[in-house]
Amino acid sequence: MAAADMAGREARADYRAIPAGIFTDPEVGAVGRTDGEGLVSVRYELRAVPRLSTYEKPQRDGFVRLFADAEERVLVGAVAVGPQAAEWLGQHTLAVRAARPLEVLLDTIQPYPTFSEGVFFALRELGDALA
Numbered sequence: 001m002a003a004a005d006m007a008g009r010e011a012r013a014d015y016r017a018i019p020a021g022i023f024t025d026p027e028v029g030a031v032g033r034t035d036g037e038g039l040v041s042v043r044y045e046l047r048a049v050p051r052l053s054t055y056e057k058p059q060r061d062g063f064v065r066l067f068a069d070a071e072e073r074v075l076v077g078a079v080a081v082g083p084q085a086a087e088w089l090g091q092h093t094l095a096v097r098a099a100r101p102l103e104v105l106l107d108t109i110q111p112y113p114t115f116s117e118g119v120f121f122a123l124r125e126l127g128d129a130l131a
Helices: 002-006 090-098 102-106 117-130
Strands: 020-022 027-032 039-045 063-069 074-082
Touching (some): 039 117, 074 102
Antiparallel strands (some): 020 027, 027 074
């Protein structure tokens, strides 16, 4: 932004999708908007994701919480708590930044067994909540 301004070019910052990671145990990751009018949210517990049972560290509970704009049907925010949460938050960051429809996100295949399967399950519940 500063370089564009110094060069006399038009630049506009977009702060919708700035990810944050807190490297505790378990990790916490967040991106986007998590409050405000018109949002629908769901929370999916990681204990239902097969990857948790194969993880080498002691099992801890975790979750994925997603926030969507009910009218636009796009993801606007996410919070992830669990093993390597900041790592699998990347797809939330892209989804928020790109503002892709929920149906496109649901059509994305998640590898098995991974923590990002929880993302798919949470998206499926979010779709049900928006229906």
